[in-house]
Amino acid sequence: MTRTENQFKRSRDLQATGMESQAMFETKQAEYQVEVARYKSVQDQVGQARAALKQARDDLSKTSIYAPMSGIISALNKEPGEIALGSQFQKDVILVIADMSEMEAQVNVDENDIVSLAIGQPSEIEVDALTDQKLAGVVREIAISANSAGAGSTEQKTEFEIKIGITGPPPALRPGMTASADIITKTNDNALGVPIQSVAVRTVDQLMKKGESRKDAEARFKADRDGFVEIVFCIEAGRAVARQVTTGIQSDEFIEILEGLTDGDEIVTGSYRAISKDLENGAIVTIDNSKTPKEAPVSDAAG
Secondary structure, eight states: OHHHHHHHHHHHHHHHHTSSOHHHHHHHHHHHHHHHHHHHHHHHHHHHHHHHHHHHHHHHHTTSOOOSSOOEEEEEOOOTTOOOOOOSSOOOOOEEEEOTTSOEEEEEEEHHHHTTOOTTOEEEEEETTSTTOEEEEEEEEEOSSOEEETTTSTTOEEEEEEEEEESSOOTTOOTTOOEEEEEEEEEETTOOEEEGGGEEEEOHHHHOOTTOOHHHHHHHOOOOTTSOEEEEEEEETTEEEEEEOEEEEEOSSEEEEEESOOTTOOBOOOOHHIIIIIOOTTOBOOOOTTSOOOOOOEEEEEO
């Protein structure tokens, strides 16, 4: 290229002084132009080769897949030599890695309870396979949109998925196990609580004592807009006497009493049917001191 360029320049100078013919000059000029075109073509080929090399290096880097985390392979979908066919619309999962030290429970919560949940609330998790063992956890994530099961049917149910981080998961815990959770939304260690089955719902007519007028009964009991009164039967002079109460938070076993009872009151406990249906206001009762009532803090749980 350099030699041809020098010959062209020398021929141009000679032709300008009349020492070289026009035909000879045009021949040198044509040879120089051919060399320039060939040089540009080679440059284009070098650029293409560099692009192909870059693509080859990128393809080579993709033949080795590195996990973004340490863990245990919990699912292996491909064996050496198999082809992984991924696309924009469908993933071809090669394997699944689980970090057994960072596990979470995914549970569904009814739409009526989801408004009480918040990130960071403590939880108790029960795994079906791990009997008699409760795991501690904390709410990490609450879904924004709901999942509707049985849409369009009479059994339609609207629920929200939440994720609970498990604190110190035991070695026996495995991904995919079935679990349920109680999420503690509110606690009151000093609450006045009674067994949840001791609280009954009656109408004013059902609470009237023998010989008592409805007017007198309405003076003692204030029904809600649906016509019901929340009551607890207290023991007074050997009889079960209904007292209207105002309830607060509750757990699976206990319910908080905000108004209507005081510490030390004796209340009637028993089966749900006996207290909510059969027991009459003013009925004679017998105290059984052989059973010691349970004491526990009251917490409001959902899950």
